Amino acid sequence: MKLNSITVKLGGTILILFLIVLFPLIYTIDQLFSSYFYSQKMEQIDFFATKYSETITDVNDKESYHMFEMISELNNVDLFIFNNKGVILNSTGLLNFKEGKSVGEIIKNPIMNKQHLSIEYNDSKTSQTYLISGEPILINNRVSGGLIVVSNMESINTSIAHMRSWLMISVIGSLLIAIGFTFFISRKLSAPLLKMVHATREIATGPLKTGLSITSNDEIGTLAKAINELGRELEDFRSNRREFFANISHELRTPISYIKGYSHVLKNSLYRNEEEKKQYLDIINDEATRLTTLINDLFELSKMEEGRLELNIEALDITNIVISSINKVNLKANEKKIKIISDLPITTPLFHTDGYRLEQVLINLLENAIRYSDDGRAIMVKVTNDQNYLYVSIVDQGVGIPENDLPYIFQRFYRVEKSRTRVAGGTGLGLAIVKNIIDLLSGHIEVQSVSGAGTTFKITFPLKESGDEDE
Structure with missing residues (x-):
């Protein structure tokens, strides 16, 4: 085990915290017990001094001292x-303190002043400490002398030494238990972290999908879930990026191939007549236009996903935007004899949105409906609202979308029928742009479709300031 490992650091931290708590606690216990022994002994000799001083009626009567030896x-x-x-x-x-000697002032003065005496006395010769308790001997309320009780501190020191021995044993036992407990806990706590380190290293070196099986509900569990989600998202990103590059290279290769091939034909005059020449020029122009549209869509979608798309939010009437969008796609609809029917209320509440971007959404959806509808069909655009929301529905009678494809239609370059889409002229980015714009405008889009019967796109906007956070 490395000294700089998380297990050692965590265990060391826990152990240090334990010692920080333990040593002050041991010191406090030692002081409490020492004070207890001292006070108990002092109370004992105070009791003897008080009790026996009351039994003496004459300090000069030595017959009254016959009990002293036994009491001692x-x-x-x-x-x-x-x-x-x-x-x-x-x-x-x-x-x-021998018979005939005089006591010191430190003992005599308190007694003669009718005061209780409690002091520690240090013998300079033996270097021992004694507890002294004294009481005045009162006869007719006059101080006739004093009774002094002296106790050796040896018994107290012995008790304190025994207590400290047990405390030391307890400390050593506690330390051993704490070290074992700390090692166990630190291993237990650091194990998920070490698993996550291993998982993140795997993510960094290649395998992105990790399987961290940490199910705790604390911060460690949350971090493990985040790493699992990160791995899945990176794997999805890698797959999407791979698919994106494959799609974009294919989308770019096709028009470039057309342009290169037909320009070669024109350059070398390999056409039969002017009509064929004009046909080749039209193809080159269409493919150049398609290539420009693809690049513009990619650039715009990139800005949306990075949050760099600027919105011009203002209070607008949805009916005006719908009418303008229909007018702009009518030419394409007329080419296929498709009739666009609008069902608009007489009045609708103003709501805050970006008119240009909302019109871009409607035009994109209408062009999709025209593109995938057969000649002579109809498209319905309907606007409704309630107190809280505004609804815009676009219903077509086109080829529809298979149910299995519905969850993926808003992804970049996703196509239900790639060959049909390419013939129809789509880039595969239109619905992805639509979804991003509606999200930026605080709206919601949903789709219902029956294959072979038609598709309905329903957009919902809250009747409040849309897109405020992106302004």
């Missing part, structure tokens, strides 16, 4: 009594 042994403490002059009258023999 039973409670593991030492005691001594001094009079109001600070002279020790009786002692169990601890430290320098």
Whole structure:
């Protein structure tokens, strides 16, 4: 396992966080237990000092001290009594507090002022620390002396040492458990990431469709789904790009071949008469026009897909746009004796759109209807609306579209019958352009068709400002 791997970094981070929490906690527990032992011992000797000072009726009566030795042994403490002059009258023999010696001012003054005494005393000779508790001996409400209880800190230090030993054992055990737990968790958390790294490397080197089987509902699962979707989209993009280049090369090759072939015939005067010459020139002109249309459609579609198509949004009447579109395609319709019937309401609400682009959509759909309708048929253009939406329907009686082809007709270069489309003069980009423009205008287009009976395109626009986001 590499030291710079995500598993090590994640595990190290978790372990460091654990230690950051653990050590202050251990320190706090140590201080709490130390304070507890100290306060318990201090309360104990305070209780002895208070209790036994009340039993003494005369500091000079040594007969009343006969219980001191027994009390000292039973409670593991030492005691001594001094009079109001600070002279020790009786002692169990601890430290320098011997009978006949005087106590220091730090002990005497609080007692003589009728105050309770609780201090730590450090013996400079033995370097040991003692707890001292003292109470004044009151006779007739006058201080006759003081009773001092002294406890060695050794028992407290022993208890604290035992407690710290157990704490250390607990820390070591916790660290071992934490290391194992951290390793397990870091492997568990990093495993999906490592799978995603492997999947993205596969995507980078060739195979685009990945099969990440990460089903969690957290951010890791979301990222895995995104990588799977990215792989599918890249695979689709690769397929579409391959198909696009195949289609565009074919679409360009055909008119170029015609132009090259017939120009060669004309250049070398291989025609029989002027009529045949004119026929070849017409073919060259038609193919040049078709080539120009293809290039223009490609350029416009590219701008739409990249979001670079500028829209001129304004409030317009849909009926005017429909009438204008019909007028522009009537010449082609008349050539095939096709009648375009319009069903327009007397009044329609104004709605915000780009009139030029909407007319481009309608002309494209009408030309498609004319192109794939037999001579003498009819095309219906109908406009309706309700409170929220505006509807435009174009219904033809043409050859129709097979049901299996309907989901794909808005894709670039998709053709239902390629040979028929080529004869009809289509580029295979018209419906793709229509779909992109309607999306930019915040509209929706749907198609219904029965093969051999005709096709209906229905466009829906919301009665609000269309295409605001693209303005």
